[in-house]
Amino acid sequence: MDVVIVDDNEINVTLLRHLVKAIEDTKAITFTDSAAGLQYCLENDPDLVVIDYMMPPPDGMAFIQAFRAHPGRKNTPLLMITANQDAEVRHRALTLGASDFLTKPVDKNEFRARATNMLLLRKSQKQLADRAAWLAEEVAKATNEVLVRERETIIRLSKAAEYRNPETGAHILRMANYSQVIARNLGLSEADQTLLLDAAPMHDIGKVGTPDHILLKPGRLDPEEMDIMRQHASIGYDILKGSPSPLLQKAAVIALTHHEKFDGSGYPNNLKAQDIPIDGRIVAVADVFDALTSERPYKKAWPVDDAVKFMHENSGSHFDPVCIEAFFRNWDEIMAIKNRFTD
Known part of the structure; x- marks a missing residue:
């Protein structure tokens, strides 16, 4: 363990070194040189610092004050050696952060005992810090494992919905990445x-509860069928809530x-503006953008320019204008996502 000795008297330094x-x-x-000793202690992490009280600037008091003010030096043992018997000097040094005293x-034998005790304390501090760091690392690992399992659950549930949904897995990836761009x-x-990137693929999970003759109908839904289709938002919420x-x-x-309009x-609750x-x-x-620009059994894909026009025309009615602006701000990135995840 590293013990730093700072004393302007060479004889004292030799004695303490032995x-x-x-x-x-x-x-x-x-x-x-106390200034050089202080600089070393601030740049390194000693296990014990032994300093003299009476030294050229910085003296022992100034040394303690500067040392304790430095990040990570609050608990390092510091032993002050002084010939001064004044209680006020000792009280001030203790207030500034001295751990113990020795008198010249x-x-x-007393030095060995006090120094050994301080080094044992320092060793315990390090072991505790290492233990805390290990525990933090283990907690981080466990938390990451939980997140991985959650993401896997999302993916598997999304895939389960895909088997009953004419939308493709590429749609889920595109709309999730579009959502992340908007959020950023x-x-x-x-x-x-x-x-949001991880949760967005679950937006239509409720369609597992939609009858096939409605979900897979190649033509336009009638009003009664549309009412049933719209229930997928509430069904999805019921599956995931709690x-x-x-x-x-x-x-x-x-x-x-995600089917509420600005x-x-x-639907399902006719929320408006910031209430959504x-x-x-x-x-x-x-x-909606990805649905418009993607082919489905019941429709052809819209040209991108037509979809862009639709999005702008419905800003403020269907869509939050702020989200529309955020979506189109990085248009090249949106197109890169569209081209990367193809059906």
Whole structure:
């Protein structure tokens, strides 16, 4: 363990160096220039600092103050050696952060005992810090494993829905990545962007509860069939709600609200404007654009220019204008996503 000795008297430094060497598993690093010693202690991480009180600037008090003010030096043991018997000096040094005192002339047995105790304390501090770091790493691993399992659940449920849904897996990837672009341009945090990317594929999970003759109908749905189709938003919410998982919580909100419209004419709850959660407003833009530009059994894909016109024309009615602006802000990136995930 590293013991730094700072004393402007070379004889004192030599004596203290020999006393430190007598302690098992220690290395003495010595300075007769207190400024150089302080600089070393700030740039390195000593296990024990032994300093003299009376030194040219910085003296022992100034040394302690600067040392303790440095990040990561709050708990490093610091032993002050002084010939001053004044209680006020000791009180001030303790207030500034000295761990213990020795009075000159230094008794070698007392020094060895005090230094050894401080080094044992330092060793325990390091072991505790290492244990804390290990625990933090293990918690991070466990948390990541949970997130991986959650993402796998999302993917598998989304795939299950695909078997009954004319939409493709590429649609899910495109609309999820479109959603992430919008979220980023809206200034959402990276964590929220990632959560949205992972949750968006679940937006139509409720279609597992839609009868095949409606879900797979090649023509336009009649009013009664449309009412049944629209139930998929509530069904999806019922499937996903109540989970302690932030991912599934967000997926539930998206499933319920991605068919709401900015003017209040959407479903299932006729929410309007800011009453629609931001994730629902984002996914509404991403989902409709990709649906328009993708081929389905019941329709041909729209030309991109026609879809762009539709999105702009419905800004403020179907779509949140802010989300529309965020969607088109990085148009090259949107087109790159479209071309990357092909049906």
